[in-house]
Amino acid sequence: MSRQPLPPEVRDRVDQVREVVARLHAELPRWELVVWTAGNVSQRVPGTELFVIKPSGVGYDELSPERMVVCDLDGELVDGAHRPSSDTAAHAYVYRHRPDIGGVVHTHSPYATAWAALGEEIPCALTMMADEFGGPVPIGPFALIGDDSIGRGIVETLRGSRSPAVLMRSHGPFTVGADARAAVKAAVMVEEVARTLHLARQLGPLTPLDPRDVDALYERYQHVYGQAPAAPAPQPHQEQEPA
Numbered sequence: 001m002s003r004q005p006l007p008p009e010v011r012d013r014v015d016q017v018r019e020v021v022a023r024l025h026a027e028l029p030r031w032e033l034v035v036w037t038a039g040n041v042s043q044r045v046p047g048t049e050l051f052v053i054k055p056s057g058v059g060y061d062e063l064s065p066e067r068m069v070v071c072d073l074d075g076e077l078v079d080g081a082h083r084p085s086s087d088t089a090a091h092a093y094v095y096r097h098r099p100d101i102g103g104v105v106h107t108h109s110p111y112a113t114a115w116a117a118l119g120e121e122i123p124c125a126l127t128m129m130a131d132e133f134g135g136p137v138p139i140g141p142f143a144l145i146g147d148d149s150i151g152r153g154i155v156e157t158l159r160g161s162r163s164p165a166v167l168m169r170s171h172g173p174f175t176v177g178a179d180a181r182a183a184v185k186a187a188v189m190v191e192e193v194a195r196t197l198h199l200a201r202q203l204g205p206l207t208p209l210d211p212r213d214v215d216a217l218y219e220r221y222q223h224v225y226g227q228a229p230a231a232p233a234p235q236p237h238q239e240q241e242p243a
Helices: 008-025 088-097 110-118 127-133 149-158 180-203 211-223
Strands: 040-044 050-053 069-072 077-079 103-106 165-168 172-177
Touching: 008 040, 008 050, 008 180, 040 088, 040 180, 050 088, 069 088, 088 103, 088 149, 103 180, 110 165, 110 172, 110 180, 127 180, 127 211, 149 165, 149 172, 165 180, 172 180
Parallel strands: none
Antiparallel strands: 040 050, 040 103, 050 069, 069 077, 103 172, 165 172
16 A cells, blocks of 8 residues: 655654654764664654654664654554664554653663663662662563564553663663653663663672652752753844834
8 A cells, every 4th residue: 555645744844853863873883882783763753643763674874864764653654765673663652652752762782781681670779870760770571572562561661660761671771751862861871870780789789779869869850950941032122113
């Protein structure tokens, strides 16, 4: 069955998201989170029931905005010349069931994936973890690739958790965010804490932070840390004509 062309106003938004998603894929090898063609980034297209994702089996040095593919929230290809990532059904399930999520990332970053291979959550034993994840990074169930089983595991595991990351057992980390950039940041951070706590565990047992301290750190980081949004520029004063 032939696909219908996207309306011009939707095409403009799709093209913008294609640019973003193509650019963010370059961050995965940069931070040593993937090898060869593994891993993927996706982002919703605002105001639609579509998302953009990496094509299957295409190398990172060959990715371009034009090669990104567009799918609907059932994971069906809507626009693009390539077959979507093998994780597309998982991304689609997350978007269908979590309207607050605008970006999803999957990597096979070595330290986070090592915790997934052990079937262990990453305990919240660092202030950085409290800031970024609001607690431990949870372990999700084992699920086969190809259908929405992984997506179901992600959604179920993150229900009630503040963590933007989940370690799918014997598979690797998936991260989520308000957009793809936030999800990529979470992927970088989960690998960092996984590595640090692996090293710490070689020296002795880990001591998780007190939950009250975790709450305080998370609240500060989420609502105080960083720069306040820039105030809108004042509008020039205009004299009114006399009545």
